[in-house]
Amino acid sequence: MIKKLIIRALLLTVMIFHYPLEAGNVAANAEITHVENPYINFLNIWGGNSLKITFNYTTMKIEADAESGNFGDSENNFTFMTISKSTGEALLNESANSKYVSQFTQKINDTGFSFGDIMALNINPSSGLRNPTLYSSGSTSTTNCIGKIQYFAITPNGLESYTPHINVEPLQILGEGLVTEATVKGTTLAGNTVSVSVNGQTFSAVAGADGQYTISVSDKAGFTVATPLIVSVGEFKVEQYPELLPKINLPQETITGYRYMLNAGLNYLTSPFPDEILYATTLLSPEAVKAWDLVYRALLNYDNTANSYPRDSGGNVILYVDYESHGIKITDNDAQMIQKYLVRNCPRMFLLKDWGASPVYDGPVVIGQNFHIGNSAQDGNDFQQQLLQTEASVTRLLSLVQPDMSIYQIIQVIQVNYESMVTYSDLNDSSDIRGAFITHTAICGGYAKGYEYLLQRLGIENIWVEGHAGGGLHAWNFVNLYSNWYLSDTTWGGKNWFLDGADSPFTQNHEVMNIYEKMPALAKESVPWGIGDPDQAIANLTGIVDYGVNPEGTLTITYEDRLNINSSVQVNLSTDGYNPIDMSNDGHGLWSVTLPSPPSLNSMAEFVSTEPASLCKAISAAGSTGRPATETPPAYFYFTINNQYYTSGDIKTNHLQHEIMPNGMNNAVLRLTAG
Known part of the structure; x- marks a missing residue:
């Protein structure tokens, strides 16, 4: 949906x-x-x-x-x-x-x-x-x-x-699953007819002798904090928006499997993100990852209320992390990378001075490390309070995500509203998440840090990137979706900077500095803006889909639609990522594409997702990323019609089935069984 x-x-x-x-x-x-x-x-x-x-x-x-x-x-x-x-x-x-x-x-x-x-x-x-x-x-x-x-x-x-005589009680209904029904209450003058308009629907009631009114409303699409409810009496109108329940730590989950928290409390905000979404940890040695985890947790829980830490000559706090007592021994290069990557891959580390590492040695081995804390976050519990102050804006953005959105719709709704929330300005804290989410002002570095944090809160791996663009220093993000990296630039913003691959002309003027030992390579193809558009209409497969294995072992997929011969049709060979191939049109309404081999686990793995929905949970529970050897792997495809990415169709005639794919797209899917 x-x-x-x-x-x-x-x-x-x-x-x-x-x-x-x-x-x-x-x-x-x-x-x-x-x-x-x-x-x-x-x-x-x-x-x-x-x-x-x-x-x-x-x-x-x-x-x-x-x-x-x-x-x-x-x-x-x-x-x-x-x-x-x-x-x-x-x-x-x-x-x-x-x-x-x-x-x-x-x-x-x-x-x-x-x-x-x-x-x-x-x-x-x-x-x-x-x-x-x-x-x-x-x-x-x-x-x-x-x-x-x-x-x-x-x-x-x-x-x-003048203030109209319409009072509306706060509508605190969000945060515990999809909400499609609500009750609007308030007061006005006795006998007034009160109407509530929601997404083109109108619901009405007459206020009682005491002026109170109660109106039941509904919205099949589900309410969010951005759903306007127009409460009116005659030509007087008051705009009301749903609010989150007044609870701390409201857990959310999407059909794509991403879990995140709304109204996060301090315990959550000072807990590390899992290493699986932190690119930096993939570049560290196993021993350095242990040190990283220790430092990451110590810095997130930093509190100087007792004013017990030593300070350097600039008033910055010196926090020493003892590796030796935890049985950890790392190299000097490990220490340098930990210092460097914490600043770049952990946007909550705005308290950490971006200086060279300050290791403590036992011979050639690093047994501990000093970290310098400043940036207006070294005193008392300022760091914790500033984290809490960011949460209202972060939660507002995350609450725009609906459970049944595809991953592309999730990223687009976050990007669009984040860009709208923040204004480019070089004020205090404009280069970190405090500017983005507290004062709503940032320079490019702050934009990228804020976006990095939002996607990490959703469980999406991404990194802050620095380099040159437009003739000067600039910062943006690389985003990892299904092992494909894309460029997103929320400072410049808009559809040209959504999820750009190496084929995009917009990535050509972004020259990356090697802020990591190894920079991710961008995917060959960009993800189109339209695939994340929540308002995009569903295309109907009005023709006939068929397929067959050729004598030489290749696979041909056809789509026949004589009534729409000028359509553009693509078959997408991945149900988690985005990997389209143009189908050729014979000019008379028959489209076809021949793939190099029939669907099998080995020959098609590089361009076909072979994970059926029924096995996802079992494989996840087993901790495996591969399929049991006894299972015959199916392959399945979806179609793009005239740049419309969500499709329906005649299931029985076309060998199709409607399926929610791993990326959250709900499409008519052609599923094959390998032979």
Whole structure:
């Protein structure tokens, strides 16, 4: 099942609500004395005045003046509405569906208003427009309505901030599995009809005599912290988002087998990640790995509340790790690599000074090592507190992962929202995870460190990489998926820097420095952005799939679809990674590909995943990465149609079966049995 993350493109909305006056409100149409006409001024995307909307208290009409030719480049900037207080219906509903300011002003000039009406502003973030400025009662203020609705009451004294009478209780429902149903509660004025809109569905109820309302809502796709619930009374709207349960350590698991934690507590945050996802440990000797584990744990549990550690002349704490008492003896080169790799492969090591190693010797053997702790994390329990401060942002990002996402969808939703969260800026701690997750500011090194940490929290092996790009020093990540390494650059960001292989033109200008003794080689082919798109439609295999073993021992797979002869079809020869081969088209709707050998464990292992889902658990429990010799290995393939990567089809006719593959993709799969 493909998750659809709904990105709500909110329009800049200027609405005048004719709404019944409540206790404490001004009397309607009160006499005006000595009040300057309030107005709102909009700038275009270049910073110049573009639109002035004035509330003329003499004529009681709205005047809209074009102060420039264009709002900007957007064709869909905002909508202006007036609503009748007696019927609740829109009297005027005009959109600025052109970038030309004058075309909008002609639509709304001379619209009447009354005191007690409510104005609402809502800027479409993608328009590029800034928050407009409000001039009222002799004072100036900046509105706050980009991506959200801000309300103002039109009073004889000017435009005043207004809060709708809709209260919504926190919706703390997330963190213990997929949630598709919830109950929204709150208070409003008695008798109000309250509606909740969720992903195109609307649920309603009437508030009781005490003003309380309770509405059951549902969303088949499942709620996340990014699922907007629009709670409305008439034309008043409040946006609410689901929240995590107020619990520490909420364990999560995806169908791909990745396990991670939300709302992690200090014990979890100060526990080492397993060596299996730390590339550095693959480059260390077995004895050095023992030392690494000892140091890693000691640094993560660093606490200087007692102020008992010695310090160097710069005020940095000196933490000595004794290898000898643990029966560990390493070489000088081991010590240098441990110091170097802790900084590069362990993003929580922001407390560690990136200096050369300081070993302690017994002859030629290293029996201990000094580590220098600083970087504003050496005093008291500052290090632990800073780790805890990163968790709110980390959990928010990780909670966007849904259990049935494929690994590509998981990585894409994390990348997109992480890039949106962080702003490029060289402020304090901008080169480590504190900048990324506490102040949300980072330089390239901080972007890469934060991304390294997010993927490690998900159990995905990746490394921070330094080198040259764009004419200067730069930092990015290498990500390991199913033994294939890809380049991701969250600083530059977007679909061009998703999971790039050696074939990508974007990897050519990233020159890697050898920050590890051996750098991973990139996969030959990139993973396409579309395969991770949660909104991608499922392609239907409307034709006929067939296969056969040829006399010379080769395997031919065919796909026949006479109604869609211009389609592009690929067969993918890996169900954990991504390894497509183009099928040739005869021009009449028959696609075919011939593989060099029939499916067998030895001959096809290099390009076919042969692990059937039914055996995964048994093999994992046995601690084996291979198949028992008595098991005949099947091979199975999935298809790509017109760059659509998720497919369905006629199972019986096409020798297909729907299957959740190891990478989490739920596809129509052609499964063969080796002979």
